[in-house]
Amino acid sequence: MTVTRLPTVKKTLLASAIAATLAGGALMSSAALAENTLRMAYDADPVSLDIHEQLSGGIMQLSHLTFDPLVRWDQSLNFEPRLATEWEQVDDTTMRMTLRDGVTFHSGNPFTAKDVVWTIERLKKSSDFKGIFAPVESATAVDEHTVEITTVKPYPLLLNLATYIFPMDSEFYSGDAPDGDPKDEIVKNGNSFASSNVSGTGPYTVTERQQGVRTEFQRNPDYWDTDSPGNVDRLILTPISENATRVAALLSGDVDFIAPVPPNDLDRVRQSDNAKLITMSGTRIVLFHMNQKRVEAFEDPRVRQAFAYAINQQGIADRLMKGFATPAAQMSPEGYVGHVDSLEPRYDVEKAKELMEEAGYADGFDITMMAPNNRYVNDAKIAQAVAAMLARINVDVDLKTLPKAQYWGEFDDRAADMMLIGWHADTEDSANFHEYITACPDADSGAGQYNAGNYCNPELDKLVAEANEEIDLEKRANMLQQVEQTLYDDAAFVPLHWQDLAWASAINADIEPVLNVMNFPYLGDLVVDAEDAN
């Protein structure tokens, strides 16, 4: 085929060489088309195959490929039954879940209630997950397919937590590995059985893994979800950390699915005939803290408000982010219970100047600012823009931007007066924002761990604590909305925007139905149109 096609191409020497490879490639892919293959490129690959080793986006994406959660979020943030088919609150602190029948793990072991109990116990041992699983007291198997989860106190977010429970094959992970260590141990630095062996219930099994190079998945032939439309037989995940290369790989047809798509290349992908782009307003809030312990002026709410008035969120979202962000005036994005519809970004330089004058800082003051330069989309540029905007209210900013590896150390030391942070609530719940970002810092309880502003309002802490035990969801929403409103009135921080999400794929991959704001694509349900592939 290579030979026959060559004479038809009357191009330069190089072009014919390319045509030869193209023809070779076409041969290959038509052979591979007997089964559907999806080649995808993320910016990084999961650090381990042990889904309890790290609570991170990469691990969650892996979890949804090789495991199934008890319940999962659908696109409109409702719960969708997966391995749990029904659930009911037995009393204030106990929830009974009915588990799906006839599900088997990749190893062939049947999935039962004891696997769920085992998994929850392991989650409570994992350093990364034990924090969010602290409200869970215990889990007990009532019978083969019924499990009861008991919480320490009444806990309204148990279903949110259930999206993190991906039952593991307890039999497979029990006993000792050949090296003598227990198979279920969770090791952060070093090898463990679970970091290189997987047995879940998920739509895919891992067939090959070269960390940092490629991971190959094969469709699980015995997958329980026979209603799933997913028709991809083989998945090849390649990490491509360089933004331009990742986009080029998609446009040149080397891969079929990429994420994230860098904002600078959005137009390029949108205009391409052989790729399509899906964007969504994300849930990650990007904000600046104003450290009241370092700068006396920040203790004055008027100064903080002046800062909030001086920043043009809309401008940053439109011009800097090229529309790839939703301007924010609070932490909770739309769809979260604590979201207050009426809160709008309050950009008004005149008002800001007035407030500064009122507070006695008409001549401004000097502050230091730090931001990462490779963590969030355009993070360093955002910081520069904010610094320039603050100059208009006579605040002189000494800005330093750092790579993320160095930035977080500085952040933990609270090394600057204003520091940038982006936060995504692991529980998809408004209370989480407050607990980490604006609660009174307390080293012992871990509250306010990322509160680099040292804003402290004990009443809000109390309100959130109460909300976390409030089973009446409507009442709870009101409480959390009140928290957002107070934080806004107090100008506890300078909100900037929710960073959007973007994915792109080849035309024949119908990715839209499997994407969601958590950025855990449910690739098990992905449909690829094999006809279009040629």
Add this chain to the structure above:
Amino acid sequence: MIAFLIKRLFHALLVMFVISVIAFAIQDNLGDPVQQLVGQSVPESERAELREELGLNDPFLTQYLRFAGNAARFDFGYSYVFNQPTTEVIARHLPATLELVAAASFLIIALSIPIGVYSAIKPRAWLTRLFMSVSIVGISVPVFLTAIVLIQLFAIGVSWTPFPAGTGWGAWLNDLITTEGGMPAYGRGDPTHVFGTWYTNFASLEGLTYLVLPAISLASIMLPLFIRLIRAEMLEVLQSDYVKFARAKGISMRRIYFLHALKNTMLPVITVGGVQIGTLVAYTILTETVFQWPGMGLMFLNAIERSDIPLIVTYLMIVGLIFVITNTLVDLIYGLVNPTVKLTGKPA
């Protein structure tokens, strides 16, 4: 000869020792590895525990001695990111880099010698002028730009139609500047297994296509340099007395150029070349990043991004070792080409 090699072995050990000390001394500025190991919502108490477990709280000297003691037994520690011994991680990434460097070196040698010699023999030919001006551009364009342009042209493809497509000549010209794309732009594809950790791209045509663009962009930095170096040396040699005498003696020009003159031209080229191969290994960091070539450069950049200190230290030591080895090889080859040079253990 033996004395020379033993001396070089000591050099290598000294270089690796110094590098390890420096790498260890700067590790505090490379960021907090614990930050990279845990999720963002993990409380400080858990982090402190992990930090203690990894021995990051020990004083510098304790940490270094522990590392050096293990290193003496060829145990360079565990990579934080890969959860494997760093030597294994590097062994897995090394072949990809070496193959890329080999392919680029091949391009450089195969192109620079004929072009350099030609432009020395015919200094006024228009082709020479073309080579010289293109090589100036080649030296000035940074390697990542070359790489991105190559990707756009040959992986994605461009279609320009500045000429009227209706006319025959316009269509022909349009065709000439339009590229189809389709070349692989990232990774190594599916390389063939040779043995151990060595997978090769040289075994199949398909494997070679993955090498083409990265090798060209890696070569693009050194190639112009070598063309100019060879041309300058050759011009000088052609002026020397022995060439004039050889010409007077009536030896054929071809024999003079390619046997007598070229041999002496190559002496300084080999010296520079040896040093540059080391540099080439360093330049792979850029090339590998753009093309997602899974070699040591890409691995090193990842290690820096994630503060994987054991891997960073091991990588730097191995690169130091590579420099010493290539320099030793250069000296050996030099001795073969120029018998007047004697390799001894004593300083010359």
